[in-house]
Amino acid sequence: MRIDEILAARRPTFSVEFFPPKTEEATRQLLETARVLSPLAPDFVSVTYGAGGSTRDGTVEVTRRLKEELGLETMAHLSCVGETTEGLAATLDRIEAAGIDNVFALRGDPPRGQADFEQVEGGLGSAAELAQFIEAGWSFAIGGACFPEVHPEATDLDSDLTYLKLKVDSGASFLITQLFFDNQVYFDFVRAARAKGIEVPIIAGVIPVASYAQTKRICGLCDATIPERLEEAFEGAGGDPEREFELGVAYAAQQCAELLIAGAPGIHFYALNRAPATRAVLGSLRASRPWERTRGDVGAPVEAE
Numbered sequence: 001m002r003i004d005e006i007l008a009a010r011r012p013t014f015s016v017e018f019f020p021p022k023t024e025e026a027t028r029q030l031l032e033t034a035r036v037l038s039p040l041a042p043d044f045v046s047v048t049y050g051a052g053g054s055t056r057d058g059t060v061e062v063t064r065r066l067k068e069e070l071g072l073e074t075m076a077h078l079s080c081v082g083e084t085t086e087g088l089a090a091t092l093d094r095i096e097a098a099g100i101d102n103v104f105a106l107r108g109d110p111p112r113g114q115a116d117f118e119q120v121e122g123g124l125g126s127a128a129e130l131a132q133f134i135e136a137g138w139s140f141a142i143g144g145a146c147f148p149e150v151h152p153e154a155t156d157l158d159s160d161l162t163y164l165k166l167k168v169d170s171g172a173s174f175l176i177t178q179l180f181f182d183n184q185v186y187f188d189f190v191r192a193a194r195a196k197g198i199e200v201p202i203i204a205g206v207i208p209v210a211s212y213a214q215t216k217r218i219c220g221l222c223d224a225t226i227p228e229r230l231e232e233a234f235e236g237a238g239g240d241p242e243r244e245f246e247l248g249v250a251y252a253a254q255q256c257a258e259l260l261i262a263g264a265p266g267i268h269f270y271a272l273n274r275a276p277a278t279r280a281v282l283g284s285l286r287a288s289r290p291w292e293r294t295r296g297d298v299g300a301p302v303e304a305e
Contacts, residue, residue, distance in 0.1 A: 105144055
């Protein structure tokens with residue numbers, strides 16, 4: 001089923017992002033993580049795509065297995081890095097043949113050791129171009145990324161939103177944010193996006209912290225900010241894994257509840273291929289149902305008048 005149709009049919013949605021494993025053991029772990037999370041009924045799961053296509057085959061194969069073996073609705077990520085349009089078309093054909101209805105269109109980060117994105121000859125140079133390419137030749141629902149704290153390469157929020165509007169106009173029918181910890185950042189971003197004419201659902205991306213050190217590394221890579229008060233709380237845990245896990249789960253559960261009460265259309269969990277933290281947060285949300293206390297429509301699409 002197309003994710004834009006899922007979003008139109010029910011709210012909120014819950015989804016989980018995985019990355020393609022590189023070994024048989026890692027594959028078994030990912031599939032076990034997905035099995036453990038399945039009883040909590042995620043609306044869809046997604047599988048990321050390695051820079052330069054290094055995990056291209058793994059992305060399609062794992063996405064296919066999650067759909068066929070576990071019955072999960074799936075979305076395959078696809079990026080422009082190191083790919084010609086012929087290569088992209090071949091991958092899209094494989095995704096289509098696997099019965100997958102959804103693609104997340106990305107420009108992609110430069111391969112490790114390369115400072116800047118380089119468009120290959122015969123390739124595409126942006127996520128907007130990729131969305132337009134997909135829209136012209138296939139019938140996938142297309143998702144796009146957005147950055148509440150502004151894309152690292154954008155000069156300011158306004159220019160970032162101008163480009164995001166182009167991405168939506170090129171075919172993206174829903175957006176998923178980069179991870180963030182301060183909900184006000186998301187609320188302000190959505191308000192600015194709506195003022196820019198971006199009307200599609202904006203799903204909030206959340207990482208339930210299981211390891212503070214690992215999360216700090218991830219935030220450094222994607223320029224996400226950890227609020228000072230949260231940093232102090234983690235530092236107070238003294239590096240104890242159990243205390244960090246408990247704090248991370250408690251914070252994410254409260255963060256998600258606030259987002260859903262405010263009307264966010266969905267939560268996308270960055271699970272890092274492990275179940276415990278995401279299972280705890282999603283289980284808590286399923287039990288407490290904070291969205292039934294909604295007081296707004298933050299992140300939802302603008303209704304036609």
